[in-house]
Amino acid sequence: MTLLDFEDCIDTRLLERGLQYYQEGNILTIEQIEKGLWEAIVAGTDNYEVIVELLEEKIIKSNCSCPYDLEKYCKHQIAIFNFLKYSDLAKNPHSGKIQKIESIINNFSPEQLKSVLLDILKENKHLRNDFIKKEN
Numbered sequence: 001m002t003l004l005d006f007e008d009c010i011d012t013r014l015l016e017r018g019l020q021y022y023q024e025g026n027i028l029t030i031e032q033i034e035k036g037l038w039e040a041i042v043a044g045t046d047n048y049e050v051i052v053e054l055l056e057e058k059i060i061k062s063n064c065s066c067p068y069d070l071e072k073y074c075k076h077q078i079a080i081f082n083f084l085k086y087s088d089l090a091k092n093p094h095s096g097k098i099q100k101i102e103s104i105i106n107n108f109s110p111e112q113l114k115s116v117l118l119d120i121l122k123e124n125k126h127l128r129n130d131f132i133k134k135e136n
Helices: 012-023 075-086 097-106 110-123 125-134
Strands: 027-034 037-043 047-055 058-064
Touching: 012 075, 027 075, 027 097, 037 075, 047 075, 058 075, 110 125
Parallel strands: none
Antiparallel strands: 027 037, 037 047, 047 058
């Protein structure tokens, strides 16, 4: 699925809700943290984190922290797809945050890195669950 044809692949009701979220400004923050990797906060019942990974115009991966699981994509993700397709701001260069994080990680000893990772996982349920899934 690509940014050019995602509307052909998703249920009409979800498309309408996602477009409405985009048009009404429910995207609170959005940033390209490295080339093709977008991170956003979208307001809904709560504020949800959405990650979209693109290769050229192709949607490689997309996740949302909301509990919706009836379809592959939720209205929060579709709001971001609309942003990426229609907003001139989507052409902004990436922030380089991932490269900065890599640089910081390289300066930690293995013991320091383990300690920091454990602290982060203690504070974030979604990251804990994702981390546990990586074991498989």
